Amino acid sequence: MDEYELQSPMALANFVINFANAEGSPVSNLQLQKILYFIQTAFLVEHGNPIINGNFSRWQYGPVLQEVYSSYRDNGAAEINDLAINVTKDSHDQYMMVSVEPTNEESLGSSEAFTRLQEITRRLIARDPWELVQVSHQQSIWEKYEKQIAVHMAPDYENSEIENEGTEVSYLWE
Template structure:
């Protein structure tokens, strides 16, 4: 079962809070998600999380993650993202709860891929990661113009930046 994109984003944020991931801006988070999803799909033939990347000007973006963290601008993300879920009770059928989605930290495979993405891409700035996604032959570059269209998982897995294969 795939995680939500927000749960995986929060895993990166947790690592940043543990001082294991420097400079985690919204742009850097998007690109780390892109690379971890690409690698996970390439080697496991299934997605790590259940959302779609789209082609935006500065590279691949998950719109829901963009909107969750856009308030940080180019600054570092300080807190995990959250979502509101219905929790109706007999007394209040309209009750809800704010939830911070998380991965299962006992899922060694998922944690391993996240930590490896941090090891490989963590020292690189969000801007540099964005430039990497724009290189000729990458999934973003061959998927068409930056028009918000989707980038398929297959394209992502087959066209990871050549310098990091």
């Protein structure tokens, strides 16, 4: 496969939200988090490189990208219909609302990688979100930190450990 560009957590989250809505299968924040984690896992397993430029935290219900979680936490368990908007400062220290462009073929820099991203996402949105939570909990890279997770002291996931355990869960997206 061609090389591809790393994507920000929000750009990939916005891609998943748009894609899921277009497929008629809107996602919740919980489901979005697990889909993002398993997309990262798939790209690490298949290509040896991450697709998301961010770290997943170990939380009670599995892996979480905190930036994405924060953007959609007000949705609770409801479906996400609108893309998040980031608040940034401009060159004059003025706050402004900026939408994050969803990952697309151009931003990814590879039509082959974008097609694969679509295939993986389609398979993951078809899965029950609680199945994805359960699968993430069965991984030793979550289980061995269960006590630290309970008290919010677990370290973030390392891409190398996600990749090492990823082949065992590749059935999710194959």
